[in-house]
Amino acid sequence: xxxxxxxxxxxxxxxxxxxxxxxxxxxxxxxxxxxxxxxxxxxxxxxxxxxxxxxxxxxxxxxxxxxxxxxxxxxxxxxxxxxxxxxxxxxxxxxxxxxxxxxxxxxxxxxxxxxxxxxxxxxxxxxxxxxxxxxxxxxxxxxxxxxxxxxxxxxxxxxxxxxxxxxxxxxxxxxxxxxxxxxxxxxxxxxxxxxxxxxxxxxxxxxxxxxxxxxxxxxxxxxxxxxxxxxxxxxxxxxxxxxxxxxxxxxxxxxxxxxxxxxxxxxxxxxxxxxxxxxxxxxxxxxxxxxxxxxxxxxxxxxxxxxxxxxxxxxxxxxxxxxxxxxxxxxxxxxxxxxxxxxxxxxxxxxxxxxxxxxxxxxxxxxxxxxxxxxxxxxxxxxxxxxxxxxxxxxxxxxxxxxxxxxxxxxxxxxxxxxxxxxxxxxxxxxxxxxxxxxxxxxxxxxxxxxxxxxxx
Numbered sequence: 001x002x003x004x005x006x007x008x009x010x011x012x013x014x015x016x017x018x019x020x021x022x023x024x025x026x027x028x029x030x031x032x033x034x035x036x037x038x039x040x041x042x043x044x045x046x047x048x049x050x051x052x053x054x055x056x057x058x059x060x061x062x063x064x065x066x067x068x069x070x071x072x073x074x075x076x077x078x079x080x081x082x083x084x085x086x087x088x089x090x091x092x093x094x095x096x097x098x099x100x101x102x103x104x105x106x107x108x109x110x111x112x113x114x115x116x117x118x119x120x121x122x123x124x125x126x127x128x129x130x131x132x133x134x135x136x137x138x139x140x141x142x143x144x145x146x147x148x149x150x151x152x153x154x155x156x157x158x159x160x161x162x163x164x165x166x167x168x169x170x171x172x173x174x175x176x177x178x179x180x181x182x183x184x185x186x187x188x189x190x191x192x193x194x195x196x197x198x199x200x201x202x203x204x205x206x207x208x209x210x211x212x213x214x215x216x217x218x219x220x221x222x223x224x225x226x227x228x229x230x231x232x233x234x235x236x237x238x239x240x241x242x243x244x245x246x247x248x249x250x251x252x253x254x255x256x257x258x259x260x261x262x263x264x265x266x267x268x269x270x271x272x273x274x275x276x277x278x279x280x281x282x283x284x285x286x287x288x289x290x291x292x293x294x295x296x297x298x299x300x301x302x303x304x305x306x307x308x309x310x311x312x313x314x315x316x317x318x319x320x321x322x323x324x325x326x327x328x329x330x331x332x333x334x335x336x337x338x339x340x341x342x343x344x345x346x347x348x349x350x351x352x353x354x355x356x357x358x359x360x361x362x363x364x365x366x367x368x369x370x371x372x373x374x375x376x377x378x379x380x381x382x383x384x385x386x387x388x389x390x391x392x393x394x395x396x397x398x399x400x401x402x403x404x405x406x407x408x409x410x411x412x413x414x415x416x417x418x419x420x421x422x423x424x425x426x427x428x429x430x431x432x433x434x435x436x437x438x439x440x441x442x443x444x445x446x447x448x449x450x451x452x453x454x455x456x457x
Contacts, residue, residue: 008041010048012055014062029072032123033058036114046243057110064089073118076126083128083147091149101149108147158422159355160364166202168350169357172342173198178350186345189327194338196261197324201359203254204233205366205412208359212333213239213307215321216266217290220250222259227252235413236303239310245303246413262323270319273329277312284314285321335359367412367423374404 007013014030014037022028037055045051065072070082090099090107099107108129115127131143161169168178174195175186188194201211220233230249237245276282286294292301295313305313311331313321319329326332339357346354355361409420 007038008048010051012037012052014055014059029062032073032118033062033114036117039117044242053106054110054114057107058114060107061086061111073124076128079126079128087147105148108145112145158364158368159361160368161355161357161361163369165351165354166365166369168346168354169342170195170198170202172346173338183349185349190265190332192261192265193324193332194342196258197335198339198362199254199257200250201362202366203250204248205363205370206235206248207241207363208335209241209307210235210239211359212322212324212335213310213331214323215302215310215313216262216323217288217293217321218302219258219262219323220255222255223252226256231255236305238303238305239307240413242413242415244413246410248411248413258323266323266325269325269327270315270329271317273319275319275329276314277330280308280312282314283309283312286316288316288321363412364423367408367420370411371404371408371423374407 014033016028016030020028022031033055037051037058040051040054045054062072064086065074065082068082068085070078072079074082087104089097090104092098112127112129115124115129118124119127128147130146132146133143171178171180172183172186173191175183175188175191177183197211200206204211206214214236218234218236220231223231230251233248233250233255235246235248237243240246283295286297287299292299292303294300310322311320315321319325320331322331324332324335336358339359339362343354343357405420408423409416412420414420
């Protein structure tokens with residue numbers, strides 16, 4: 001008595017209909033599931049939203065197997081029969097119960113993790129899944145669960161903006177026409193904020209959570225002299241996916257736009273603001289600097305703070321501490337709505353072919369554009385090395401030892417290059433190679449024959 005609970009706040013708990021957890025000292029399956037859920041934080045799953053998702057997946061599986069008279073720790077034959085029925089139910093059963101391939105893959109992944117844990121802990125004697133060994137296109141081996149439905153190749157589903165559409169989108173966020181002139185029909189009060197954050201997302205590849213809850217104090221300083229090289233941009237672990245710190249980069253132009261917003265438009269909303277968070281106690285900040293500050297009298301590092309805590313930070317002069325704020329000084333979070341409305345306005349007024357833009361499409365756009373620049377840069381340098389030899393052997397050698405994919409993997413924060421490789425298939429490699437050979441020939445001071453420039457890499 002008097003001790004704090006061991007179960008983390010936000011952890012789901014499954015309960016049987018009779019509200020009991022054991023029968024005569026023998027734990028029920030639901031009790032085993034609850035034990036697995038409680039161990040998720042220690043297994044690396046630290047997001048409460050993921051805990052809830054995993055709990056719902058196991059709940060649905062428990063309900064389905066019970067309705068078929070199969071226990072979740074039954075024999076392998078019985079479990080495989082239940083899995084086959086479950087797959088059919090989720091693919092071609094009642095409309096309200098059907099899953100798309102991506103949702104089904106998520107359920108299979110969760111159930112697979114649970115059964116591996118249960119078999120390892122002696123709670124189950126078998127699992128219903130079968131695996132095969134597969135090799136990624138870009139190298140590396142992994143286990144593939146055969147229960148996962150066939151889906152389009154990952155690169156086919158990537159949605160990004162071509163350079164002209166990306167420029168059109170940023171200008172529309174700023175209240176401008178595609179040619180850069182002022183749009184009289186669009187006079188929003190927050191165009192400077194929207195344009196700055198839109199450019200930031202396009203130039204850094206930050207996820208929605210990452211640029212929404214980035215603090216103004218965490219924005220890197222602007223270099224004293226304009227430069228063509230990208231500027232280092234740290235992503236704090238408190239807002240990064242999986243709480244993994246990484247460093248991406250940002251162009252000088254995009255960073256300058258953010259600083260213009262921070263210096264000119266943002267102070268009008270936060271100076272003297274009486275805003276206070278609607279949920280939770282305000283976290284009053286004093287003595288703020290780029291690394292941290294005193295929060296309610298205790299020194300903390302900004303990087304440690306999660307989104308829920310950042311939402312409650314109140315700056316010394318009033319208003320929120322996050323980069324993008326509302327007119328009352330509070331944090332602005334409705335970026336999906338802003339991007340959707342901007343996309344619709346472009347389609348209605350200028351370009352009917354313009355796609356619907358969401359925050360993740362901007363991340364994909366950054367990835368494709370960055371990879372093209374990386375590959376193009378490597379091609380130029382490799383072609384220069386190969387120019388004297390008159391063949392492409394040096395090109396192949398160079399590209400095998402200096403890998404743009406590894407650079408992009410780190411910028412995006414992917415755990416494996418197998419996740420990043422899907423962007424490689426979206427590039428027009430013939431065009432990139434041709435342009436690189438032409439540039440390399442110009443640097444070397446000799447003409448590159450068109451037939452030679454058109455050789456595919």
